[in-house]
Every structure is written in structure tokens, then in C-alpha cells.
Amino acid sequence: MTSQTTIDKQSQGQEPPAPGPSGLRGHPWLTLFAVAVGVMMVALDGTIVAIANPAIQADLGAGLSDVQWITNGYLLALAVALITAGKLGDRFGHRQTFLIGITGFAAASAAIGFSSSIGLVVGFRVLQGLFGALLMPAALGLLRATFPAEKLNMAIGIWGMVIGASTAGGPILGGVLVERVSWQSVFFINVPVGVLALVMGLVILKDHRAANAPRSFDIPGILLLSAAMASLVWGLIKAGESWGWGSASTWLCVLGSLALFVLFAVWETKTKEPLIPLAMFRSVPLSAGVVLMVLMAFAFMGGLFFVSFYLQGVKGMSPIDSGLHLLPLTAMMIVSSPLAGAMITKFGPRVPLVGGMVCTATAMFGMITLTPATGTLALSLWFALLGLGLAPVMVGATEVIVGNAPLELSGVAGGLQQSAMQVGGALGTAVLSSVMASKVSADFAQNWKSAGIPVPPDPRLEEAAEFGRVPEELAKAPGMTPELTAKIGDVIQDTFMSGMAMAFTVAGVVAVVAAVVAVLTKRGANADAAAGAAHI
Template identity: 85%
Template sequence: MTSQTTIDKSPQGQDPVPAPAKGLRGHPWLTLFAVAVGVMMVALDGTIVAIANPAIQRDLGASLADVQWITNGYLLALAVALITAGKLGDRFGHRQTFLIGIAGFAAASAAIGLSDSITFVIAFRVLQGLFGALLMPAALGLLRATFPAEKLNMAIGIWGMVIGASTAGGPILGGVLVEHVSWQSVFFINVPVGVLALAMGLVILKDHRAENAPRSFDLLGIVLLSAAMGSLIWGIIKAGESWGWGSANTWAFLGGAVVLFAVFAVWETKVKEPLIPLGMFRSVPLTAGTVLMVLMAFAFMGGLFFVTFYLQGVKGLSPVDSGLHLLPLTAMMIVSSPLAGALITRFGPRVPLVGGMVCTAVAMFGMISLTEGTGALAMSLWFALLGLGLAPVMVGATEVIVGNAPLELSGVAGGLQQAAMQVGGALGTAVLGAVMSSKVSAEFADNWKDAGIPVPVDRRLEQAAEFGTVPAELAKAPGMTPDLAAKIGGVIHDTFLSGMGLAFTVAGVVAVVAALVATLTKRGENADAGVGGAHI
């Protein structure tokens, strides 16, 4: 049985003040360190897998759709389960859900590494996503309950720095592991990290529950929200993968999602203890922060998917060299994350968030200019600017969402923040993937003809153009000459770059919209009242 902290009452309209911790268990800064190790594992996994995707595709003979599902299956599970997982933490305690999430995530990672087919990789990635959903909002719930209000922004800033640094460090670590060990090691690395996080969590973490923590479950609400989120993400993914945006199947799922969300919203106004008290969204900053997370993740995750294929396919770099070329992105996120946290703590989140998304938009538009001959200095400029833009958004939007929610809904707020990021990531990967595929399909045959290639168009090479990779066996094909191979390689690269440029254009426009949304944000008020009638 876990011990449960007492929470001192504070003046009306403020969060309760956590009782001072004695010893290791429940110490605020040790709690931050313990949850940071667990969060690092999940954040690292988000980008370390991107570097491994080309190796997985080659080793398991996967298609572009299969590779997208390595990401989309994970994001789908997270998006569907995060808010419910946050509610589980509010009900049963964030310590318990955090520890279960850590153990399950590490075990699912080991299972992926042991898989010998793309089907099993995708299946265990879904399971990994479900356990990750337990872990992430619980981490934010523990921080919200452990730190007093005047130090919460600083704690979330450091938490965001860990996420930013881990996210940015993934490509480098992934490159080293893929090139010198195997793509499986990208998943096996989570096992020792998970064991360490679990051991620290058992010793350090202390359960915190607000006085008004939920005592019952909105089961119908869970079913409705899960079905709505699942229908939305599934429709988006399948539209980009095979159905197309004009398909009746696509619009059936998207329309079904709208109906399910509407029914969910009506039900939440009637149930005694709703899954998501809709009064939360009367807070304009909280709503704006949620939308901002969706748009930021759309641009970043969708764009990063193509950057790795550009570096390894078009530029012909090894996995390690690909990671090293992303070092400016990594370094800038590590350096600017704590600076962004300090600026947000002192001046509020609005200006850093707007500035961050403007930098992100400029970087996305700048990356349209990437070609096969682009030098390291030019690439570094755009990657560094992207890192500079993303850091304040990852830190600031989290503070806006969690800081504007009451303590008894900290798990739901944490789940909402993470769900917004995963929905945005799924949207970005699916929509930009569809943009790439449509552009390749529209241009490949014409580019083939314009290159003067004296053989019919090979549709297998059109698929290769979606990755930007010239198949190794091309040079050994019957009748193939060096000149002909060079022409075909040029068509593959040119077509890929055209599709990538259009994808970056869309991502840049989304980042501009996000900058406008960021003007509506402000510092978290730590409000206790007005959310479904709950008071602490």
C-alpha cells in the first residue's frame, strides 16, 4: 500500500500547498528527477524511431504505409488513451499509474526488438503507446501536486527541457545504435532506462490526491471519447495511406468522429463526474494552449518524418551521420529549453510562444530550399532555427494547459496536453504523407519522360521516390548502364524533393496559424473554481 501525502488548505482561490516532504519520498526536486527519467524514455522514443525507420523498412521489406504505421499505430494508441489515462491517475493516484506505465512501456519495447515481422512491430508499438498514455499525464499530475504554485512554472520548464533535449537527442543516439548495433537496439535501450525509472519511482514518488479527486468513472464518456478519437485518427491515417481524401470511407469515419464528439459533449453536461468537465474550456488560454500543441506537433512530427529520409536517401548519409547533421536541432533545443523556461516564468508564455512558432514557420519555409547539393552549413541554419522555435512551445504550451486547470483535474489536463500533441503528430504524419504521395504520383511519370529514360515507367521506382532512396539493386538490373542508373536516381531524388517541398510548405502555413493562436495564451492561473463546480 502506498502512502498518501496530506495537502494543506490554502486561501480561497489558490491551489492547496503541498505539505513539506521529509526524506526521499515526496521530495519535490527528487520527484522531478524521477519522473524526468521516465518521461525521457518516452520522449526519446518519439524521434529515435524516426532514424530507425529506413533500416526497419529495408530489413522487414515494409512499404511506406507500413513505415507510417510504426509511427501512426503508436500515436493512435496514445491519442485514444491519454485523457482516460489521466483520469485513472486522478482516481487511483498518479504514482501507481506512472509506475505501471513505466513497466509496461519497457516490456513492450523489448517485445518490439524481438519481433521479426512488420506486423508484430506495429502491434507492439500500439501496446507501447497504451502504456505511454498511462505514464505521461501521471508525470505532470505528480509535478502539479508536489510543487507549490510559485515553483510550478520552473518545474514544468525543466520537465519541458527534458522532453525537448530527449526529443532532439533521439536522432543522434538512434543513428549510433542503428549503424553500430541494429535497429532492434533502438527499442532495447528502453529496458535499462525503464528499470532505472521504476526503481527510482518506487523509492521517491509519493501519491498525491486532491480532496475533490473523482470517486467514480464516466464509463460511457470513456467509450464515446475513445471511439471519437479512434474514428478521427483512423480516418486521417487511412485517407493519407490508401483511401484518399475524396473517399466515402474517409468521410464516413471523419463524419462519425464529429457525431461521436458531439454526443460526448452532450453526455458530459449530464453526468455527475464527467471524464472531461467542459467548463475547463471556458478558459481561453487553456483552449488556445491545446490547439497550439496540435498545430506545433503537426508541423514538427510531420516534417521530421521526411527529414530523416532526405538525409539518408537523397544525401546518402549513414544513420550516424544523419544524427550528427541534426545536431544543430538537438543543441539548440537543449540550450534554449531552460532559457525558454526562465523567460516564461518571468514574463509569461505569450511572447515566447509567438516567437517560437514564427521561428518554426521560417525554418519550415527555409527547408523547402533543401536539394541534393545543399551544404551542411545551410542545413544547419534551418535545423538550428527549428530547434530554437520548438523549445519555448514545448515548455510554454504545457504550462498554459496544466497551469490553467485545477489540481483535481491535473491528470486530465496532462492527458489533454499529451493527447493534443499526439493528435497533431498523427495529423502531420498522415496529411503530409498524403501530400508527398500525391505529389510523387502526379510528377514521377513526367519527370521520367523529361529525363529521356528509354524504358517504360517502373511503378516500383515510383514507390522508391516516396522515400527518396535509390534501390541498391538498381545498378545490377539487366541492361543497366551507369548513365541510365544516374538518370533514374536523379528522377527519384527530384520527385522526392518536390514532394518534400510541398509538405514543408503546408507545415510552414500551419506554423503561422499556430503563431496567431499563441497570442491568446497567458500564464496559468491555477484556478480552483468554475470547472464542473469542483472546489478544493
């Protein structure tokens, strides 16, 4: 039995795990725990900072566009560097890149906490994104190399649970830290977590490298892909932020990125050791997994973007209260992620993925029915259904992408999975923000007229309708009575709700398309196993 197990593992391009002297190094479940601590830090940072932005703006005297780049700079760096970072892990070892990513991320977090200007904050957030890009694909590469095939889905399920819980729990923890301590504490908290992850990584993680791992770097490929990703994500960010979708600048970035992607693809067919061997995409399941991840992130991140404005603007909740109302989403992801891993192991990914996207679409269409008076029970129902749908997609799409890639490209596959998620999220936020703005612009004047308000609207009120709340400075303006303020508030809320309903409709349709794409997925069958089986 032991001999046969050894053959099976060698046929997958892996050596059988050999425990270190202490019995800790290379242990699969301890490896999962070690990488989960690091992944938790990065995932938490993706949402926790949003709660701190108003406090940062007030303390540093920053403008709105400056504050937006606290998030955008991080996402841009992350999206641009992920695939290259995965390649670094494949070349030098995922343990090394994971440890460097942990150390750099914690150090950049500390630097942000000590920053005295918005420029320094944004600059160090970009560094955070670059080190985070090293960490995320390395975590998946370590799991792929450490766990046997029959337990990989369960491991990825727990990994997805940590990401989901950290992402959804960020607003709660961020609200507590900002209100009770300071905005700097949102970043300082990463230092002890980073130290813990570093110590655990040094003791537990074992370096795994496939025998045919790449030995050189495709520098032109890295430059072309980085430029293409930067142009695409920059265009998407600016389209949603200020340019709009009708802007020549937006389309110059988008079309420029497409041209760069074409050049990258041509170059990859010519070079000896490509950054991304295009033969990977001959695998229909892997390609479907990438598309599915983009569509899932589009619907989820784009749709969830408006939920915080609904809870805090329309419902008038504090940051902590709004985070607590998202607990059903968090709890369902925590519970269902490991279950999704077990289901995928037993039945394959297709049925759970299709079912997950159907649940996601149902939740998106259900949230169209939200009103300012919607109670906690109804909100909890839709948020819980969304968490139930997302868990199998996070787990299954990750397994389909990483599991269908050769072992020596597991880092690239992990970077590809994370890049798809970042691009999908940026695309969803930009497109749905544009949909929201168009609907608000179309409805605001008519809603104002129907309310019978005798004065013409301040131009800033239409912009406020995209956030669901009357700005305090306008509510306190001369001539504003409580009755007039209430009428204007109703117009803003009604207009916001119609815009949000349109955005959720688009997100629901995208989720339905994703359910169709999920039909094309199947269990990971990497090239190493196939090659090994041919020689046995």
C-alpha cells in the same frame, strides 16, 4: 511568512509539501529528475524505433504495411488512451499510475525484444502505447502538484528539454544500436532505464491528490471518447498510408469521429462526474493552448517526417550521420527549453509563444530552399532555428493547458496536452504526405520527359520519388547503365525536392496560423486559486 505560504498553497488546492523521513520523498527537483527518466524512455522510443524498422523487416520477413504498424499501433494506442489515463491518475494518484506505466512500458519493451514474429512485435507495441499513456499525464500531474506556481514553468521547461532531446536523439542512438548490436537492443535498452525510473519513483515520488479529486468513472464518456479518437487517428493513418484523402473509407472514419465527439460532448453535459468537464474549455487560454499544440505538432512532426528522407535518400547519409546532422535541433531545444521556462515565468507565455511559432514558420519556409547540394552549415542554421522556435511552444503551451486547469483535473489536462500533440502529429504527417504525393504525381512525368530519358518509367519510380532515392533492385535491373541510373536519380531527386518544398510551405503556413492563435494565450490561473482567493 510560513503561515502565509501555507494559506497560498491551500488556496490552490494543494497541501504544503511535507518531506518524508529521508528528506527525499516529495522534493520538487528530485521529483522532476525521477519523472524525467521515465519520460525520456517514452520520448526516445517515439523516434528510436523508426531507425530499427528496416532491420526488423529484414529479420522477420515483414511486409511494408506490417512495418508501418510498428509505429502506427503505438501511436494509435497512445492517442486513444491518454485522456483516460490522465483521469486514472486524478482518481488513484499520479504516483501510482506513473509507476505502473514505467513497469508496464519496460516489460512490453522486453517482450518485443524476445518476439519472433511481426504480429507479436505490433501487439506488444500497442501495449507499450497503453502503458506510455499512463506515464505521460502522470508526470505532468506530479510536477503540477509538487512545484510552487512560481517555479512550475522552469520545471516544465526542463521537462520539455528532456522530451525534445530524447525525441531528436532517438535516431542517433537507434543508428548506433542497430548497426553495432541488433534491432532487439533498441527495445532492451528500456529495461535498465525502466528499473532505474521505478526505483527512483518508489523512493522519491510523493502521492498528491486534490481534496475534490473525482471518485467515480464516466464509463460511457471513456468509451465514446476512445472510439472517437480511434476513428480519427485510424482514418488519418490510413489516409497517409494507403487509402488517400479521396477515399470514402477515410471520410467515413473522419466524419464518424466527428459524430462520436458530438455525442461525447452531449453526454458530458448530462453526467454527474464527466471525464472532461466541458467548462474547462470556457477558459480561452486553455482552449488556445490545445489548438496551438495541435498546430505546432502538425507543422513540426509533419515537416520533420520528410527531413530523414532528405538526409538519407537525397544526401545519401547513413542513419547515424543523419541523426548527427539533427544535433543543432537537439542542442537548441536543450539550451532554450529552460530559458523559455524562465522567460514565461517572468513575462508570461504570450510573447515567447508567438515568437516561437514565428521562428518555426521561418525555419519551415527556409527549408523550402534546400537542394541536394545544400551544405551542413545551411542545414544547421535551419535546424537550429527550428529548435529555437519549438522549445518555448512545447513549454508554454503545456503550461497554458495544465496551468489553466483545476488541480483535481491536472491529469486530464496532461492527457489533453499529449493527445493534442499526437493528433496534430498524425494529422500533419497524413496531410503533408498527401500534399507531397500529389506534387510528386503532378511533376514526375514532366521531369522524366524533360530529362530526355528514352524509355518509359517503371511505375515504381514515381513511388520512389516520394522517398528521394532510386531503389537498389531497379538500379541493378538489366539494361541500366550508370549514365541512365544517374539521369533517373536526378529526376527522382528533383521531383522529391519539389514535393518536399510544397510540404514545407503548408507546414510554414500552419505555423503562421499557430502564431496568431498564440496571441490568445495567457499565464495559467487555475480555478482552485481563484476560488481560494475569494475566501481569503
